[in-house]
Amino acid sequence: MFSRHVESLIEALKALPGVGPRSAQRMAFHILERDRSGGEQLVRSLSAALEKVGQCGRCRMLSDDDICGICRNPRREQGLVCVVESPADVMAIEQATAYQGLYFVLLGHLSPLDGIGPEELGLDLLESRLGDGTVEELILATNPTVEGEATASYLTDIARAHGVRTSRIAHGVPIGGELEYVDGGTLSHAFQGRIQL
Amino acid sequence: MFSRHVESLIEALKALPGVGPRSAQRMAFHILERDRSGGEQLVRSLSAALEKVGQCGRCRMLSDDDICGICRNPRREQGLVCVVESPADVMAIEQATAYQGLYFVLLGHLSPLDGIGPEELGLDLLESRLGDGTVEELILATNPTVEGEATASYLTDIARAHGVRTSRIAHGVPIGGELEYVDGGTLSHAFQGRIQL
Ligand SMILES: [Zn+2]
Ligand SMILES: [Zn+2]
Numbered sequence: 001m002f003s004r005h006v007e008s009l010i011e012a013l014k015a016l017p018g019v020g021p022r023s024a025q026r027m028a029f030h031i032l033e034r035d036r037s038g039g040e041q042l043v044r045s046l047s048a049a050l051e052k053v054g055q056c057g058r059c060r061m062l063s064d065d066d067i068c069g070i071c072r073n074p075r076r077e078q079g080l081v082c083v084v085e086s087p088a089d090v091m092a093i094e095q096a097t098a099y100q101g102l103y104f105v106l107l108g109h110l111s112p113l114d115g116i117g118p119e120e121l122g123l124d125l126l127e128s129r130l131g132d133g134t135v136e137e138l139i140l141a142t143n144p145t146v147e148g149e150a151t152a153s154y155l156t157d158i159a160r161a162h163g164v165r166t167s168r169i170a171h172g173v174p175i176g177g178e179l180e181y182v183d184g185g186t187l188s189h190a191f192q193g194r195i196q197l
Numbered sequence: 198m199f200s201r202h203v204e205s206l207i208e209a210l211k212a213l214p215g216v217g218p219r220s221a222q223r224m225a226f227h228i229l230e231r232d233r234s235g236g237e238q239l240v241r242s243l244s245a246a247l248e249k250v251g252q253c254g255r256c257r258m259l260s261d262d263d264i265c266g267i268c269r270n271p272r273r274e275q276g277l278v279c280v281v282e283s284p285a286d287v288m289a290i291e292q293a294t295a296y297q298g299l300y301f302v303l304l305g306h307l308s309p310l311d312g313i314g315p316e317e318l319g320l321d322l323l324e325s326r327l328g329d330g331t332v333e334e335l336i337l338a339t340n341p342t343v344e345g346e347a348t349a350s351y352l353t354d355i356a357r358a359h360g361v362r363t364s365r366i367a368h369g370v371p372i373g374g375e376l377e378y379v380d381g382g383t384l385s386h387a388f389q390g391r392i393q394l
Contacts, residue, residue: 002258002260002266002267002288003260004261005242005245005246005250005261006246006250006259006261008242008245008246009242009243009245009246011242012235012238012239012241012243015235015239016227017220017224017227018220018223018224023214023215025288026214026215027213027215029259029283030214031213031243031247032246032259033259033284038209039246039247040247041209041212042209042212042243043240043247044209045202045205045206045208046228046236046239046243047240049202049203049205049206049225049228049229049236050228050233050236050237061199062199062203062226062229062230063199064200064201064202064203068200069199070199086226086230088223090199091199094199107230
């Protein structure tokens with residue numbers, strides 16, 4: 001390679017999700033040839049985020065503060081806690097729904113083979129919330145995958161032990177989706193979960 | 198948004214080519230949730246590249262040093278100079294061909310409407326090389342676009358004024374390409390450029 005520093009930059013960019021050797025090279029050249037100020041802005045933003053962004057001590061959402069804005073907001077319904085696998089799920093729910101309760105972010109799902117158990121998902125923290133008497137309903141919004149379902153089932157047991165009721169968000173044929181294009185697993189799930197009219 | 202620092206990181210990532218709002222968010226979450234050391238490596242590599250990588254004073258290639266490794270290499274054929282539009286073109290030629298001459302990188306093409314004239318492309322630097330008597334052939338490898346062709350034609354005039362011969366790399370149907378899938382412009386070009394057997 002003609003430049004050790006360009007090579008090292010391309011390597012570092014390849015660590016980003018969805019970035020292969022080709023697009024990493026294009027990004028590196030773009031910054032160095034045409035957008036050095038954009039590159040400097042990225043250095044500043046990334047340094048600041050790495051230094052300042054941690055986890056909310058209550059819900060494990062990415063947060064600039066010890067307790068995040070949602071957990072601090074007294075107008076959110078304190079009796080509702082929605083459990084999701086990732087911060088991106090919180091973003092999606094906040095943007096698409098009128099949900100006004102609180103969250104708990106697992107940052108993963110139970111996966112014993114990968115060494116991810118209750119401790120790694122912060123379930124001690126969730127249990128202490130379930131134990132303090134403010135939570136009325138735990139809404140399980142883990143992904144409809146084998147691991148997500150197993151995690152939801154484990155959480156149901158914990159909630160039951162604390163006398164807290166649980167619910168699972170509905171899964172089925174997407175609104176606007178055409179039956180013939182929906183995958184078999186979803187369709188089968190939609191039949192099992194049919195509602196009497 | 199739940200975190201000012203995450204928001205600013207997503208904005209900065211969106212400045213990279215090919216990165217939209219969705220993939221910028223996925224990248225930011227990936228770094229902050231799962232790969233902080235990768236994020237720190239990116240800060241280090243990007244800072245170093247922005248500080249250390251400049252242009253070669255002879256061929257305008259991105260380079261860590263005042264004169265790049267290719268220009269400094271006495272075993273390259275000093276009489277051949279290949280003119281390309283971008284550093285990525287140099288990379289592609291070095292990887293795919295046995296070319297052993299030198300380069301000149303325009304970092305663009307003539308585009309009067311965008312205020313890009315001979316000065317912006319470093320043509321004074323190229324002319325001083327053409328004037329010193331070492332260059333025997335200028336190989337024009339600008340892109341086969343209207344602007345690339347106009348730039349090649351302008352370079353031919355400059356070279357002629359210095360008594361240096363020019364050549365244009367061949368354009369036509371790609372090797373392994375099937376005629377019926379080649380675009381009309383390329384096919385027409387291939388007919389005009391046909392070689393007597
Ligand atoms: Zn929180
Ligand atoms: Zn050079």
